[in-house]
Amino acid sequence: MDRAIIVDGLVKNFEVVQKEPGLAGAFKSLISPKKKTVHALKRISFAIQPGELVGFIGPNGAGKTTTLKTLSGLLYPTEGFVEVLEFDPWARNPEFLKQISLVMGQKNQLWWDLPAIETFELNRAIYDIPTRVYTENLKELTDLLEIGKLMNTPVRKLSLGQRMRMELAAALLHKPKVLFLDEPTIGLDIIAQQKIRDFIYDYNIKYGATILLTSHNMDDLINLARRVIIINDGDILYDGAFEELISKYAKEKIIKARLSDENNISELEKIGTIKKLAFPEVVIAVPRAAAAVAASELLQNFPVDDLTIEEIPIEEVIRKAFRGEQKR
């Protein structure tokens, strides 16, 4: 098997009933519903090799989640060819299901009112995991994710970050060969995000698992994905190495600073391109390689209260990639 995932000419349309606002509109749509076809995926194609970690990025509603759901067999493709681990996902063959996992940042599989260990036990039975393997996997996952002590707490009492780690553990007990992660870091604080990212990275390396991850958090991709697929409005805009994308479209970093007074504010131009200047806030774009130097220069020569270095928002990278696409 040289391809873990093959997608060829995938189309997915949804029928959506349009509703006009208000009571009259609701009544009207009851009598003669107006249907509209939403083209969620417009003939996309890509292939992923076993062991690859691929980031799927794009704005909300671009079709990222639709792709993941189709690959895991939840959605019926309108048109096109989909194959995962040489199975047709839609057939939902138990042998196929035993080798995959889908984690959705905003959907939980854990039993809300019971401790997480109960869900783990249930998954052990569902996936036919032998006791010895289960014990080992559980130990390893709980150590890596640092959740050993929380397993006996009812899920509803866990924090979002703790719950997300439990979700990951529940989804990985059967050691899936293919892992679909939908916004795994959504709503988490920075430390929790980092923990999840480290874990995904390790899991990919250690087990050679194929991982497809969607996100609109640029940091997820910087730290994880060597390959990215940018999807917008149901089309693939870019498919290739992450570094190339960054060097092509995200040549700059953004320094945001808060100044304590307005002295020599005009000198700021020497640091980089000023994107916004509304005292006390200032936003400067600097070349990627020079970001650290620029920041220390700023700190030395200006009355800075607070300073952050950020990536260009993902939307901007996509916009740039999109414009590049049109020029070709």
Next chain:
Amino acid sequence: MRKYFQIFKISFEEEFAYRLNFILWRFRNVLQILLTYFLWSTVYANPATQAFGYDRTKILTYVFGVMIVRAIVLSARAMDVGNDVATGDLSNYLIKPINYFKYWFTRDIASKILNLSFAVFEFTLLFFILRPPFYFQTNITVFLAFLLCIILAVLLYFLILFLLSSVPFWAPELGWGSHFLVSVVIVESLSGALFPINILPRIFQSIILATPFPYLIYFPIQVYLGNVSGWALLGVILVAVSWVVVLWMVLNIVWQKGLKVYQAFGR
């Protein structure tokens, strides 16, 4: 098989996690029994009264019979399926190597066992407090026929709930409304849970008997009371079996079509 045993176990534990909820639900059941009990015991206050083809003993046996049959037949967790479909929680099951129907049937059985044990306790308690005349069926053949009817009723109710829960595939916003209509209005009145169906005017009887609902409560109790026997009993069982087969086939078709339009909502 082990996976379904595990599902059984966790369902049981979950029911206990909602202790107060469960107790209130049982309380509601007791209240309902008391209401119907006092209603009928007033109607048949004079032991000589014969109305609608029932005497005091038989009608009160009917009321108490409903209590047990209800606990077995009408307590079902498959109610939640419609919600799963509407909110997209169904996805959690579809990506796992389990059979969704068997999953919910297992959960139903867990719920039934729990409810039945409570119902037996309540039955005993009310029985000693109210001391109603109760008709104990001693004919073992009739009793076995009654058990068969109960099993068919359990399957029927499961299929009805699942069919109803398929509606949100096409109309996600209908999840709760349709359940209310069917479970509260239709099931309660047409199944015979509130009153025996043969007290209604002929025309209504014929209409109701043409639906699968009387096979949930009414017929099992009629069989227990010995009111249906011989060829008529065989007829009742055959019709119930046919309903199960027909609804099972319809459910399979509907579910296949439903999954194709399923949108796995909620991101």
